[in-house]
Amino acid sequence: MEPILEGLEQAEGLAALQAASEEIRDHYRVDHVVYHWVDSAGDQYGCGTYSDVWRDRYLEQNYLRIDPVIMGCFQRFHPVDWKRLDWSSKSARTFQAEAIAHGVGNQGFSVPIRGPNGQFALFTVSHSCDDKTWAEWTDAHRRDLILIAHTFNEKALDFEPDRAPEQSQALSPREVDAMTFLAMGYSRAQVADTLSISEHTLRVYIESARFKLGAMNTTHAVARAMSRGLIVV
Amino acid sequence: MEPILEGLEQAEGLAALQAASEEIRDHYRVDHVVYHWVDSAGDQYGCGTYSDVWRDRYLEQNYLRIDPVIMGCFQRFHPVDWKRLDWSSKSARTFQAEAIAHGVGNQGFSVPIRGPNGQFALFTVSHSCDDKTWAEWTDAHRRDLILIAHTFNEKALDFEPDRAPEQSQALSPREVDAMTFLAMGYSRAQVADTLSISEHTLRVYIESARFKLGAMNTTHAVARAMSRGLIVV
DNA sequence: TACCACCTCGCTATTTCTGGGGAGGGGAAA
DNA sequence: TTTCCCCTCCCCAGAAATAGCGAGGTGGTA
Numbered sequence: 001m002e003p004i005l006e007g008l009e010q011a012e013g014l015a016a017l018q019a020a021s022e023e024i025r026d027h028y029r030v031d032h033v034v035y036h037w038v039d040s041a042g043d044q045y046g047c048g049t050y051s052d053v054w055r056d057r058y059l060e061q062n063y064l065r066i067d068p069v070i071m072g073c074f075q076r077f078h079p080v081d082w083k084r085l086d087w088s089s090k091s092a093r094t095f096q097a098e099a100i101a102h103g104v105g106n107q108g109f110s111v112p113i114r115g116p117n118g119q120f121a122l123f124t125v126s127h128s129c130d131d132k133t134w135a136e137w138t139d140a141h142r143r144d145l146i147l148i149a150h151t152f153n154e155k156a157l158d159f160e161p162d163r164a165p166e167q168s169q170a171l172s173p174r175e176v177d178a179m180t181f182l183a184m185g186y187s188r189a190q191v192a193d194t195l196s197i198s199e200h201t202l203r204v205y206i207e208s209a210r211f212k213l214g215a216m217n218t219t220h221a222v223a224r225a226m227s228r229g230l231i232v233v
Numbered sequence: 234m235e236p237i238l239e240g241l242e243q244a245e246g247l248a249a250l251q252a253a254s255e256e257i258r259d260h261y262r263v264d265h266v267v268y269h270w271v272d273s274a275g276d277q278y279g280c281g282t283y284s285d286v287w288r289d290r291y292l293e294q295n296y297l298r299i300d301p302v303i304m305g306c307f308q309r310f311h312p313v314d315w316k317r318l319d320w321s322s323k324s325a326r327t328f329q330a331e332a333i334a335h336g337v338g339n340q341g342f343s344v345p346i347r348g349p350n351g352q353f354a355l356f357t358v359s360h361s362c363d364d365k366t367w368a369e370w371t372d373a374h375r376r377d378l379i380l381i382a383h384t385f386n387e388k389a390l391d392f393e394p395d396r397a398p399e400q401s402q403a404l405s406p407r408e409v410d411a412m413t414f415l416a417m418g419y420s421r422a423q424v425a426d427t428l429s430i431s432e433h434t435l436r437v438y439i440e441s442a443r444f445k446l447g448a449m450n451t452t453h454a455v456a457r458a459m460s461r462g463l464i465v466v
Numbered sequence: 467t468a469c470c471a472c473c474t475c476g477c478t479a480t481t482t483c484t485g486g487g488g489a490g491g492g493g494a495a496a
Numbered sequence: 497t498t499t500c501c502c503c504t505c506c507c508c509a510g511a512a513a514t515a516g517c518g519a520g521g522t523g524g525t526a
Contacts, residue, residue, distance in 0.1 A: 005376075038465065064465060065409065075462040077348040077390050091406070114347035115310040143238075143380055150379055157310050172502060185453030188483070201504050207485085208502090217512090218483075219452045220418030226459050229351035322495085405472060421513070434474050436514085441472095450482095451513075469526080476519075483512065489505080496499080 005144075008151050017155055018047040024148065025049050028141065030127040031105045035152040037121045038064065048124075054102035066091045073112040073122055079146060081138060082108035083131070107134040111149035115157055118227040123149030171230055175209040178202055179225040180232075182218060238377075241384050250388055251280040257381065258282050261374065263360040264338045268385040270354045271297060281357075287335035299324045306345035306355055312379060314371060315341035316364070340367040344382035348390055350460055356382030404463055408442040411435060412458045413465075415451060 004027050008020045017035065025033040034048030044064060057063075064070055072085040087096055100106060105126040113121045125145060127134065138145075171179065174195070181191040188206070192199040206218055213228075215221035225231045237260050241253045250268065258266040267281030277297060290296075297303055305318040320329055333339060338359040346354045358378060360367065371378075404412065407428070414424040421439070425432040439451055446461075448454035458464045 065413070070465060071462055074465060075349050077352075078387055089403070114349075116308050118351075119310075146380060146383055147376055150383075154311055174503065182452055183456035185449035185456075187450065197503085198505060200506060203484085204504080206483095216418035217420065219415055219455050222452050222456055223416035223418075223459060226351070226456060229347070229353065232351045407473070420511095430473085431475055433476060437474080440514085467526100470524090471522100472524100473522075474520080477517080479515085481512105481514070484510085486508090486510105488507085490503105492501105492503080494499105494501090496497100 005147060005151060008148065008155070011155055014047060014159060017152065017159075020152075021048045028125070030125050030137075031103070032124075032126040034124045034126070035121065035149075035156065036124065037119075037156055038070065046121075051103055054099070054104065057098075057102070063095060066095055068092045068095070069108065069110050069122065069124065073110050074120065076112060079109065079111040079142065079149075081134075082110065082126075105129075107131075109134075109138045109145065111145055113149050113153045115153060116229075118229050119157070121153050121156065123152055171209055171212060171225065172205075175205045175212070176225075176231055178205040179209055179222055179230070182206070183222045183226060183231060238380060238384060241381065241388070244388055247278075247280060247392060250385065253385075254281045261358070263358050263370075264336070265357075265359040267357045267359070268354065268382075268389065269357065270352070270389055271303065279354075284336055287332070287337065290331075290335070296328060299328055301325045301328070302341065302343050302355065302357065306343050307353060309345055312342065312344040312375065312382075314367075315343065315359075338362075340364075342367075342371045342378065344378055346382050346386045348386060349462070352390070354386050354389065356385055404442055404445060404458065405438075408438045408445070409458075409464055411438040412442055412455055412463070415439070416455045416459060416464060 004024055007023055008017075011017050011020050021033045021035060025031070032049045034046060034050055036044065036046035036048070038044045044059070050058075058067075066089075068085045068087055068089075069082060073080060087093060105128040107129055108124060108126040110122050110124040113123060115121070123145065127137075129137075177195055178191060181194055182188075186194065188199055188202055192202040195202065206221070209215075209225070210218065210221040213221050213224040215224050222231075237257055240256055241250075244250050244253050254266045254268060258264070265282045267279060267283055269277065269279035269281070271277045277292070283291075291300075299322075301318045301320055301322075302315060306313060320326060338361040340362055341357060341359040343355050343357040346356060348354070356378065360370075362370075410428055411424060414427055415421075419427065421432055421435055425435040428435065439454070442448075442458070443451065443454040446454045446457040448457050455464075
């Protein structure tokens with residue numbers, strides 16, 4: 001692994017990351033290696049060895065919203081084998097069939113990665129082989145994959161400092177309180193009562209938080225505060 | 234490193250993590266090894282080799298709010314040497330002096346880690362030595378420290394009672410659409426327009442989703458859908 | 467076949483939230 | 497010291513969301 005990780009660590013720019021993903025694929029002799037960034041605003045980009053056709057189809061169809069790999073990893077910290085995900089829904093099965101038809105392997109292993117402000121990304125290795133071979137391979141290279149995932153995300157954050165420019169504005173304690181209780185389902189009147197302040201005051205906090213978060217309404221503000229990890233509910 | 238990481242991977246329970254941190258300290262011959270879980274609700278716990286006095290003082294004084302290591306790492310993805318943090322404010326300097334007086338080393342290296350739902354933790358190694366020695370040591374063990382940090386957090390999340398134990402009812406596709414656009418800040422009228430349905434219909438979806446999620450209002454429903462990973466925004 | 471979940475559309479009345487204005491006191495930092 | 501942000505309180509009108517009632521069509525499953 002060592003020389004492979006060295007190469008990745010020295011990569012500069014997206015094109016170099018793309019080249020690194022191909023090197024990693026060849027080094028480990030797997031079908032595909034993909035790094036996929038998903039933004040709290042819904043933006044996404046990535047690099048990897050999937051075919052252009054599949055990548056375009058994925059973006060065009062907005063498969064982000066039904067991809068069980070995304071949905072499953074978003075709720076976990078642990079790296080996960082695709083077999084352990086939930087493929088039971090109808091949309092998931094059609095998605096899976098289409099993915100395999102586009103050359104994605106029947107086996108996969110994905111490492112979720114999170115950065116500041118709710119940044120979320122996935123590092124995935126996919127391959128076509130039987131279950132036993134795959135289990136042995138992932139067991140043997142689990143640590144390598146975690147380090148590679150980590151390094152990919154480091155590089156991606158370096159190249160994209162403008163992804164979350166000054167929107168990373170922190171909320172004041174009272175604003176955090178307000179957002180938290182709103183996310184818990186309290187009405188404005190209830191929040192104000194809970195915090196022992198007037199509803200008018202509370203409204204100032206909500207408006208201020210909304211402004212800082214660049215949100216269009218309260219629901220949007222709470223959603224952004226959550227996805228940026230500013231509140232935990 | 235190998236046997237050390239093996240030991241950590243087999244740890245069961247907080248006491249075992251505590252023991253593992255002491256083993257790691259002895260293995261690398263550093264002064265302190267600490268894993269520190271923080272969530273923005275204010276809860277925190279951790280394990281490590283700091284003295285009880287310092288730990289109690291830290292909690293009692295709520296140093297969480299002024300600790301430059303916390304503040305700095307919360308905005309980064311990269312592991313960071315303490316020297317690169319901002320120690321310029323007055324409260325930071327008094328905090329630093331007190332920490333050193335309590336046996337915390339003058340050098341430190343911290344790895345930020347993030348999990349689902351805004352979970353945040355730090356893995357820190359601290360030591361007393363000159364800058365050059367420390368730089369060499371951290372360069373040599375950077376990858377080890379990342380893997381150890383990752384493993385610590387895996388264990389910690391395992392011990393932590395799951396945030397969504399109850400299998401929440403899945404949302405229908407239209408309900409997911411509705412929740413997603415609402416989380417993106419669209420008003421009901423805008424969502425209805427985007428989905429090309431009447432606002433009345435949209436309202437049915439929102440109410441239905443609210444019922445399924447056990448939510449008291451739209452904001453609550455969106456918050457729950459997000460924290461359960463039913464929508465990705 | 468009957469049932470159920472899903473998708474689509476309609477009405478009225480009430481409650482709640484939003485968007486404009488204001489004002490003053492306190493604390494930390496430059 | 498001045499500046500800036502945070503916390504607190506107030507009014508009002510218009511916009512938006514909620515609660516309650518209703519209707520019919522589709523497609524899959526028991």
